[in-house]
Amino acid sequence: xxxxxxxxxxxxxxxxxxxxxxxxxxxxPFIHDRYMILKEFCAGAKTILSVGxxxxxxxxxxxxxxxxxxxxxxxxxxxxxxxGQFFISSCDNIKLPGGxxxxxxxxxxxxxxxxxxxxxxxxxxxxxxxxxxxxTTPNSDVAKPENQDKSHIHFWNEQxxxxxxxxxxxxxxxxxxxxxxIYITKNERRISA
Numbered sequence: 001x002x003x004x005x006x007x008x009x010x011x012x013x014x015x016x017x018x019x020x021x022x023x024x025x026x027x028x029p030f031i032h033d034r035y036m037i038l039k040e041f042c043a044g045a046k047t048i049l050s051v052g053x054x055x056x057x058x059x060x061x062x063x064x065x066x067x068x069x070x071x072x073x074x075x076x077x078x079x080x081x082x083x084g085q086f087f088i089s090s091c092d093n094i095k096l097p098g099g100x101x102x103x104x105x106x107x108x109x110x111x112x113x114x115x116x117x118x119x120x121x122x123x124x125x126x127x128x129x130x131x132x133x134x135x136t137t138p139n140s141d142v143a144k145p146e147n148q149d150k151s152h153i154h155f156w157n158e159q160x161x162x163x164x165x166x167x168x169x170x171x172x173x174x175x176x177x178x179x180x181x182i183y184i185t186k187n188e189r190r191i192s193a
Contacts, residue, residue, distance in 0.1 A: 001091075001093065001121075003069050007069070008069050011112070012070040013151075015055060015076070019055040037183065038136075039061050041132075042061050042062065042063075045103035046102050048065065048105070049063060049064070049065040049066065049096070049129065050063040050065070050066040050067075051104055051109065051122075052067075052107070052108070052112075053067060053086070059080060066082075066084055067086065067095070069088065069090055070088070090118075091110075092113075094126075097129075098128045103132050104126050105135075106122065106126060106136075108136060109135075110137050111138060111153065111154050113153065113154065120164055123135065123165060123166060124166055135184040135185075136182065137161075137181065137184075140156055140157050141157045156182055158175050158182060161184055174186075
């Protein structure tokens with residue numbers, strides 16, 4: 001994906017708004033439950049990558065690496081004491097060698113991507129970089145599109161996820177819904193649902 005100035009500025013705004021929401025919500029169960037699932041998924045991994053990290057998630061899941069399309073995410077993370085490695089990267093072109101990450105998380109990102117090809121390539125890129133990975137997105141069957149953030153371009157349910165996934169990945173994946181989120185994983189671990 002080409003990181004145009006317009007796209008990165010829009011994402012800077014999204015990162016700042018999501019950061020303010022997470023900070024003001026404190027221990028809100030909506031956020032807490034999702035982070036607990038992500039932490040459980042990453043448990044035991046030596047290297048953990050947060051893709052489309054924003055300014056909070058890497059600290060919450062103990063990520064060693066994080067990337068986002070705008071430097072503001074790294075600035076927010078560092079200002080709150082996160083000590084990992086941050087780099088600017090799109091989710092469909094992660095600047096890491098193949099298989100170099102034990103666990104990767106791409107949470108609440110695919111609904112913001114400009115095209116379905118970029119969504120599909122994000123799954124392929126996560127598969128290239130990480131030994132196991134998890135993608136989360138709001139479930140439009142539960143969280144109605146009219147109530148979601150205006151920066152959401154795509155509205156997903158389990159069937160739409162199955163329709164977009166590359167055919168060679170699908171047999172290896174698990175897809176389930178918990179609360180308002182869909183979780184898509186390629187892993188050898190059982191995740192509490």
